[in-house]
Amino acid sequence: MKKNNSSAPEPTITSLELRRFRLSFLYSIPIGLLGGLIGLGGAEFRLPVLAGKLGYSVRQAVPLNLAVSLITIAASLVIRGSKLSFSTVIPLLPVIFSLIAGAVITAFFGAAMAGRLSNEQLERIILVLLVVIGIALIVEGFLPQQIPALLPPALSWRILAGILFGLAIGLVSSLLGVAGGEVIIPTLVFAFGADIKTAGTASLLVSFPTVLVGVIKYASRGAFVDRTTLSNTIAPMGVGSVIGAIIGGMLVGIFPASVLKITLGVILSISAFRVFHKAKSSNEKLES
Numbered sequence: 001m002k003k004n005n006s007s008a009p010e011p012t013i014t015s016l017e018l019r020r021f022r023l024s025f026l027y028s029i030p031i032g033l034l035g036g037l038i039g040l041g042g043a044e045f046r047l048p049v050l051a052g053k054l055g056y057s058v059r060q061a062v063p064l065n066l067a068v069s070l071i072t073i074a075a076s077l078v079i080r081g082s083k084l085s086f087s088t089v090i091p092l093l094p095v096i097f098s099l100i101a102g103a104v105i106t107a108f109f110g111a112a113m114a115g116r117l118s119n120e121q122l123e124r125i126i127l128v129l130l131v132v133i134g135i136a137l138i139v140e141g142f143l144p145q146q147i148p149a150l151l152p153p154a155l156s157w158r159i160l161a162g163i164l165f166g167l168a169i170g171l172v173s174s175l176l177g178v179a180g181g182e183v184i185i186p187t188l189v190f191a192f193g194a195d196i197k198t199a200g201t202a203s204l205l206v207s208f209p210t211v212l213v214g215v216i217k218y219a220s221r222g223a224f225v226d227r228t229t230l231s232n233t234i235a236p237m238g239v240g241s242v243i244g245a246i247i248g249g250m251l252v253g254i255f256p257a258s259v260l261k262i263t264l265g266v267i268l269s270i271s272a273f274r275v276f277h278k279a280k281s282s283n284e285k286l287e288s
Contacts, residue, residue, distance in 0.1 A: 017228055017231075017232040018232075020054050020055075020232045020233050021231070021232040021233070021236050022236075023049075023053055023054055024054065024232065024233045024236040024237040024240065025236035025237065025239065025240040026240070027046075027049045027053065027237075027240070028042075028046065028068075028236070028237040028238075028239075028240030028241045028244060029240045029241075029243055029244040029247075030244060031045045031046055031049070031241065031244060032072070032240060032241035032242065032243065032244020032245040032247075032248060033244035033245070033247050033248040033251070034244075034248060034260070034264060035241075035244070035245055035248060036244060036245040036246065036247065036248020036249045036251075037248040037251060037255060037257070037260055038137075038257050038260050038261055038264065040181045040182050040185070041069060041072045041073065041076070041178070041179045041181055041207075041241070041245070042072075042241060042244070042245070043065055043068070043069045043072075043176070043177060043178035043179055044130060044133050044176065044178050044182055044268060045264070045267075045268060045271075046065050046068060046237065046241070047061055047062070047065050047126070047130065047176060047177060047178070047272075048130070048268075048271045048272055048274075048275040048276075050064055050065055050233075051275055051276070052271075052274075052275040054233065056233075057119065058119060058122050058123050058126060058276070059114075059119060059122065060223075060229075061177070062114060062122075062126075062174075062175065062176065062177040062218075063111075063177060063214075063215070063218035063219075063223035063224065064177065064223075064229060064233055064234060064237075065176070065177030065178065066173070066174075066177035066178075066211055066214050066215050066218060067177075067215055067224070067234045067238075068177075068234055068237045068238050068241060069177060069178060069179045069207075069211050070208075070211045070212060070215055071234070071238030071241070071242070072179070072238065072241045072242060072245060073179050073204055073207050073208050073211060074208070075242040075245070076204055076245065077204050077205075077208065079246070079249075080200075080201055080204065086201060088197070088198045088201065089198055089201050089202045089205065092188070092192065092194060092198065092202050094155060094158055094159055094162070095158050095159075095162045095188070095192050095202075096162075096202050096205055096206055097162075098158070098159045098160075098161075098162025098163045098166060099162045099163075099165060099166040099169065099184065099187075099206045100166065100205075100206055100209055100210065101162075101163055101166060102162065102163040102164065102165065102166020102167040102168075102169070102170060103166040103167070103169045103170035103173065103180070103206060103209075103210040104166075104170060104209055104210055104213045105166075105167065105170060106166075106167045106168070106169075106170030106171040106174065107170035107171075107173055107174045107210045107211070107213045107214040107217070108170075108174075108213050108214075108217050109174075110170060110171045110173070110174030110175055110214070111174045111214055111217035111218050111221065112217065112221070113174075113175075114174065114175055115221055122175075123276045124276075125175060126175065126176060126272075126276055127272055127273065127276035129172060129175060129176055130176070130268060130269070130272035130276070131268075131269045131272055131273065133172075133182050133183070133265075133268065134264075134265040134266065134267075134268035134269030134272065135265065135269065136182065136183075136186065136265070137182065137261045137262070137264055137265030137268065138261070138262050138265035138266065139265075140186055140261055140265075141257075141258040141259065141260075141261035141262035141265065142258070142262070143190075148193055149190075149191065149192050149193025150190055150191050150193075151191050151192060158192065161191060161192075165187050165191065166206075168183070169183050169184055169187070169206070169210065170210050170213075170214075173207070173210050173211060173214055174214045174217075177214075179203075179204075179207040179210075179211055180203070180206070180207050180210060180211075181200075181203045181204075181207060184199075184202070184203040184206050184207065185199045185200060185203050188202055188203065
């Protein structure tokens with residue numbers, strides 16, 4: 001009788017979808033919790049999970065991350081709106097509109113640019129951006145929460161600077177699939193002198209149209225043609241992220257935010273290097 005030496009059967013589509021559903025939900029809760037503790041959405045930490053543990057290619061992971069970011073921003077706006085007044089952001093409206101103007105431009109063209117890049121080029125850019133964000137979190141952990149605005153108070157300066165900063169924010173958002181809070185909040189605090197709570201609210205107002213434009217652009221390029229990703233990744237990851245963010249918001253103050261930012265900055269840099277450097281190495285082996 002002939003022995004069956006074949007290896008274990010490949011997982012079926014159904015089992016793969018179920019695995020992604022479970023992992024999407026389970027990973028998103030602690031990521032959302034940590035994001036809530038430091039006032040961010042956690043999208044920068046979701047991307048290595050999407051491209052690593054969940055097995056998506058980087059080209060698939062970015063728009064999926066962007067779609068989850070849209071869910072978390074919408075939920076955060078509703079939650080924050082029910083607890084806080086938006087009146088504190090009124091003095092910052094010229095800056096907010098300037099940031100939005102710049103960000104939606106590069107969010108639109110950034111998605112198109114990502115489509116023209118090779119997988120290796122996109123992975124290299126994402127690796128660099130995630131490590132830079134990780135370093136920025138570490139640096140921010142050592143800085144005071146409130147410092148005088150670095151920019152002059154003149155309206156013309158603020159509008160011009162807002163547009164320029166917005167261009168960078170939209171590009172980062174579209175290439176990483178993030179809401180951009182990790183860039184927007186420090187910009188508002190240090191460049192424009194906003195307090196941290198106002199900066200958090202203003203960040204959501206800037207992020208929502210930026211991410212929405214990115215999602216629409218990626219959708220027009222066919223990024224969400226596979227509808228199974230909605231049910232097995234986007235939905236569970238969105239729900240888990242919101243749950244985690246709510247828990248994190250309730251636990252704010254238990255752990256020093258500065259220590260968390262330094263720790264998470266180190267973790268983000270290491271995980272980004274492991275996932276995207278590994279992807280790059282795999283590509284090089286396939287090509288050789």
